Amino acid sequence: MTALSKDGGPAFGAHAFIWAGEWTREGAERVISGAAEVGLDFVEIPLLDPASIGIEHTRSLLDRYGLGCSCSLGLPLEFHLPSNPEGARRFLYGALEATAALGSPMLTGCLYTHVGTLTGKPPETAELEIVASTLKQVARRAAEYGVELGIEAINRYETYLVNLASQADELLNRIDEPNVFVHLDTYHMNIEEKGFYEPIVSLGSRLGYIHLSESDRGTPGTANVHWDEVFRGLEDIDYGGALAMESFAAVNEDLIGATALWRDVVGDPDILVRDGLAFLRAKGKEHGVLG
Numbered sequence: 001m002t003a004l005s006k007d008g009g010p011a012f013g014a015h016a017f018i019w020a021g022e023w024t025r026e027g028a029e030r031v032i033s034g035a036a037e038v039g040l041d042f043v044e045i046p047l048l049d050p051a052s053i054g055i056e057h058t059r060s061l062l063d064r065y066g067l068g069c070s071c072s073l074g075l076p077l078e079f080h081l082p083s084n085p086e087g088a089r090r091f092l093y094g095a096l097e098a099t100a101a102l103g104s105p106m107l108t109g110c111l112y113t114h115v116g117t118l119t120g121k122p123p124e125t126a127e128l129e130i131v132a133s134t135l136k137q138v139a140r141r142a143a144e145y146g147v148e149l150g151i152e153a154i155n156r157y158e159t160y161l162v163n164l165a166s167q168a169d170e171l172l173n174r175i176d177e178p179n180v181f182v183h184l185d186t187y188h189m190n191i192e193e194k195g196f197y198e199p200i201v202s203l204g205s206r207l208g209y210i211h212l213s214e215s216d217r218g219t220p221g222t223a224n225v226h227w228d229e230v231f232r233g234l235e236d237i238d239y240g241g242a243l244a245m246e247s248f249a250a251v252n253e254d255l256i257g258a259t260a261l262w263r264d265v266v267g268d269p270d271i272l273v274r275d276g277l278a279f280l281r282a283k284g285k286e287h288g289v290l291g
Helices: 025-037 055-065 085-102 126-143 166-175 186-194 197-204 227-236 269-286
Strands: 011-015 042-046 069-075 104-109 148-152 180-185 207-212 242-245
Touching: 011 069, 011 269, 025 042, 025 055, 025 104, 025 227, 042 197, 042 242, 055 085, 055 207, 069 085, 085 104, 085 126, 085 269, 104 207, 126 148, 126 166, 148 166, 148 207, 166 197, 180 186, 180 197, 186 207, 197 227, 207 227, 227 269
Parallel strands: 011 042, 011 242, 042 069, 069 104, 104 148, 148 180, 180 207, 207 242
Antiparallel strands: none
16 A cells, blocks of 8 residues: 655644645645644545546645645546546546546545435346456556555445445455445444444455444544544554544535535534544554654
8 A cells, every 4th residue: 555654654744624625726725734733644535527627726735834635536426427427537537647646645535326316126137247257347447647545435325335344345356356445434324334343344355445434424533433443454454544633623515415415513613623533543642653
């Protein structure tokens, strides 16, 4: 797994939506300067519209503040992968170009689904085969850029395709490419999994990215996620991937419907950044995951 940290160990970062909901020039400045101020290794940049990312401006900011970046996305509605594999493939190829140009070693997230698209049925075998065959092509293109792909398991209310760590693991088996990893998110795990420790340990080295999100998407340490289970699992697999705090102090209009964030779950974003990051850092150090 490609490291995002400066010392080659597990990297600690945060999603852009903690600071800004849109990746404009002003939003990018707010995100990157804010992340640097609290001593993070990287920022997660959402590529919801890859063509609109100001690559040169963003790269100059990352260089100025000495930060790395990861890239993530969910597919647009019209490119929900089982329904439009050709459109999804083209969109993901464009996202890969932006990912590589930004200097990110990975493109992760809901690469297989439009967040919020449901069919009222479980995934059909044919749908999963379409997802796997398309992402296999995307993984091979990603390898040409030196980029890895992450498959994020999200909850049943946001997709019907991949809800569990075990389902993401099965999808990796179907894709069968060496540069693809599983991405977990503690918010979604709190809904779907029986616990936090076992899913993490079951993936072992296949786990390459984790969103550290509270059960209400608010400040970590203030709600129902069993954080000792999370970090004990990471410790026991000798986790060396990326840890990204994810909370939605600012919500992108393209995602607000799917995430159903109709109320403020954060309050003061400065408190979120100060207290949430301090809590996660302390847990990471307690369990030997963060140095």
